Amino acid sequence: MGEFNEKKSTCGTVCLKYLLFTFNCCFWLAGLAVMAVGIWTLALKSDYISLLASGTYLATAYILVVAGIVVMVTGILGCCATFKERRNLLRLYFILLLIIFLLEILAGILAYVYYQQLNTELKENLKDTMTKQYHQPGHEGVTRAVDKLQQEFHCCGSNNSQDWQDSEWIHSREADGRLVPDSCCKTVVTHCGRRDHASNIYKVEVFGMIFTCCLYKSLKLEHY
Numbered sequence: 001m002g003e004f005n006e007k008k009s010t011c012g013t014v015c016l017k018y019l020l021f022t023f024n025c026c027f028w029l030a031g032l033a034v035m036a037v038g039i040w041t042l043a044l045k046s047d048y049i050s051l052l053a054s055g056t057y058l059a060t061a062y063i064l065v066v067a068g069i070v071v072m073v074t075g076i077l078g079c080c081a082t083f084k085e086r087r088n089l090l091r092l093y094f095i096l097l098l099i100i101f102l103l104e105i106l107a108g109i110l111a112y113v114y115y116q117q118l119n120t121e122l123k124e125n126l127k128d129t130m131t132k133q134y135h136q137p138g139h140e141g142v143t144r145a146v147d148k149l150q151q152e153f154h155c156c157g158s159n160n161s162q163d164w165q166d167s168e169w170i171h172s173r174e175a176d177g178r179l180v181p182d183s184c185c186k187t188v189v190t191h192c193g194r195r196d197h198a199s200n201i202y203k204v205e206v207f208g209m210i211f212t213c214c215l216y217k218s219l220k221l222e223h224y
Contacts, residue, residue, distance in 0.1 A: 020082045028075030035068025051129050051145050071100065127158035134181065135169040147183035156184035156202045 041061040074096045081089035133139040134146055150156055157163030157180075164170050164180045178193035184201040185192040192200065 017082055021079055024075045024078035024082065027078065028072050031068045031071025031073075031075060033068070034071060035065050038062065038064030038066075038068060048145050048149060051126055051142060051149070070096075074100065123158055127163050130158055131163060131167045134167060135174060147181065150181070150183040150202070151188070154186075154202045156180055161196055161201060161203060 038061050041064070074093065077089060077096070078093045080086075081093045129142060130146055133142040135143050161180050161184060164184075169175055170178060170180075176191065178191065179196040180193045180201055182188050182190065182193045184196075186200065186202060195201075
C-alpha cells in the first residue's frame, strides 16, 4: 500500500512538473511577444515618435522591450527551477511572478484612470505639432511623419482638414496657394492640396481613423 502511494505521489509530482513547464513556456512566449511589439514600434513606427510632444511616449516602447526581457528571463528561471527542483530558485521565481502580477494590475489601473486625459493631450499636441512644425526648418522628420500618417490612415489634420488653416506653412509663400498639404489628397500629385473639396481630400480626422483601425483589430482578435 505504501509503495502504491509512493508511485501515485511520484506520478502527481511529474504531472505537476510538466504542467508548470508548459506554463513557463507560454509565459516565455508572452514575454517574447511583448518585446517584439516594443522592437516593432521602435523600428517601424519610429517616424511617428517625432510627432509626440513628450519623451514619455518614446520611453513606453523601451519599457515594453525591457518588460518582455524580464518576463522571458522569469520564464527561463521557472523552467530551470522546475526541473532542478531547487527551492531557492522556486522562491525567486514566485517572487518575480508576484511582482509582475502587481505591476500589471498597477499598469491597468493607471491606463484606465489616465486614458481620457492622455487621449486629449495627444490630440492637442498633435495639432500643435502639425500646425507649427510642418515644413519648418529643422523639422524635416515631423514633415515626413505627418505626410506618412495622413496617407497611411487616409486622414487630414488632427481633428479635421480645417486644422491646416492655423498652419504657419499654409500661410507662407512656400505653400504656393495650397489649403492643405498634398498628403491630404486621395490621389497625391503636386499642388493637389490647393483644392480642399471632399472629393479631393480625406475628411477623416487622424485620431478617429486610428481608433477605428485599433477597434477593428481588437474585435478581430476577440473573434479568434
